[in-house]
Every structure is written in structure tokens, then in C-alpha cells.
Amino acid sequence: MNKFIYKIFFLLNLKKKIFPVIVQNLYKKKILMIAWLNQWNLLESFFFKKTCFWSRSKKKNWRKGLFSNNIQLIKKMLFDCDIDSYLFIVNDNKKNCHYNLISCFNYNL
Incomplete structure (x- = not known):
């Protein structure tokens, strides 16, 4: 069993209930959403x-x-050093946003 599986089972005992995940497009590298x-x-x-x-x-x-x-x-799953936030790299070009857009991150300040 690889190290990732062990780390996932370690997560089942953590006290934190939910974790943020960033979803990124595989080819364009565009951030699609956060969940x-x-x-x-x-x-x-x-x-x-x-x-x-x-x-x-x-x-x-x-x-x-x-x-x-x-x-x-999902093509790849990454996590940070303390295993409390994630990055999912996905193969998707469909509309992911609530406003019928490909990405939720479309606006500049």
C-alpha cells in the first residue's frame, strides 16, 4: 500500500471536520473552483x-x-505538508460555476 493511502487513513482520526480543496484544470492549469x-x-x-x-x-x-x-x-490529487488542504487536478472543460461559467475565478480587482 502506498504512502498516500496511509495518510488518508491518518486523516480519519483528525479532529478537523472539513478541508478546503482547489480544483484545477489539467491542461490549461486554470483554477476552476474551490470547495x-x-x-x-x-x-x-x-x-x-x-x-x-x-x-x-x-x-x-x-x-x-x-x-x-x-x-x-480526477487525474491527480495533491495535498499540503500538514494534510489539511488539497488540490484536485481534473480533466474538465465544462461549466463549473454557479453562474454558468467554466471557472468561478473570472474577475479581477
């Missing part, structure tokens, strides 16, 4: 290679593309 996940969403995303998040407003699991068919296929 939240818990330990079980992380395991589901890892084993099924499809993004699954935690909805803070609805307090339930949210599988990206379940109703919209905008499924994000």
Missing part, C-alpha cells in the same frame, strides 16, 4: 476518481455532476 470536503468525501474521490464535496449550506455530500452531468474526472 470543501470531509474525510469520507476524500476517500470517495480517491477511489472513484470523481469529485465529491461537502456542502456547508445543505450539510450533506455533493457529488459534482450528479444532476448536471458536469462530472470532474
Whole structure:
């Protein structure tokens, strides 16, 4: 079993309930969205290679593309040094934003 699996199982015992995840496009390297996940969403995303998040407003699991068919296929999963934030690199060019845009990050200050 590789080191990543051990680190995931280590996460199941952490006290922190949800973690931020940044979703990035594989080819264009554009940031598509930021979301939240818990330990079980992380395991589901890892084993099924499809993004699954935690909805803070609805307090339930949210599988990206379940109703919209905008499924994000995970190609790579990265995490920071203390394993409390993640980066999912996905193969997706569909509309990910609530405003029917490809990315949620479209505006400059």
C-alpha cells in the first residue's frame, strides 16, 4: 500500500471536520473552483476518481455532476505538508460555476 493511502487513513482520526480543496484544470492549469470536503468525501474521490464535496449550506455530500452531468474526472490529487488542504487536478472543460461559467475565478480587482 502506498504512502498516500496511509495518510488518508491518518486523516480519519483528525479532529478537523472539513478541508478546503482547489480544483484545477489539467491542461490549461486554470483554477476552476474551490470547495470543501470531509474525510469520507476524500476517500470517495480517491477511489472513484470523481469529485465529491461537502456542502456547508445543505450539510450533506455533493457529488459534482450528479444532476448536471458536469462530472470532474480526477487525474491527480495533491495535498499540503500538514494534510489539511488539497488540490484536485481534473480533466474538465465544462461549466463549473454557479453562474454558468467554466471557472468561478473570472474577475479581477
